[in-house]
Amino acid sequence: MNIMLVNWLKTLGNYLNFVEYLFLDFHIDLLSFEYFTKNCRANLKKWIIYIEGEEDLRKDYLKYVNNYQKVHNSLKILGINKGYMCEFNWTNDELEIINSLKDQSINIFPSDELDKC
Incomplete structure (x- = not known):
């Protein structure tokens, strides 16, 4: 990952x-x-993340979203940008985290369907 992008994201996390x-x-x-x-x-309240190509790490990305929600309790919509024409076959561990997010009243959509929200 580009070092400027890493620094930008850290700055965003620190000051947003x-x-x-x-x-x-x-x-x-x-x-x-x-x-x-x-x-x-x-x-x-509405957050779209990009996790295409991270099949072995998707659970970790979802876990961090879940941890964020436990602290903030603000998310209403989570969009997952999975790339054009890509389908996820969620693992049981990933589905457990997704269900935890849904239990916290978060609607989860592929990002290409968010225009309906």
Whole structure:
């Protein structure tokens, strides 16, 4: 990942205080994503993340979203940008986290369906 992008994301996590809708339409390495979710102070209501090509790490990305929600309790909609014409076959571990998010009243959509929300 580009070092400027990593620094930008850390800065965003450190200083973002208020935003309700965030669309991160680019690959974010797992450590930067974790840093962002732990340090972001904004109470996001609608968040779109990009996890295409991270099949072995999807559970970890979802886990960090779930941890963020447990702290903020603000998310209403989570969009998952899975790339054009890609389908996920969720694992049982991933479905467990997704169900935890849904139990917290979060609607989860592929990002290409978010225009309906």
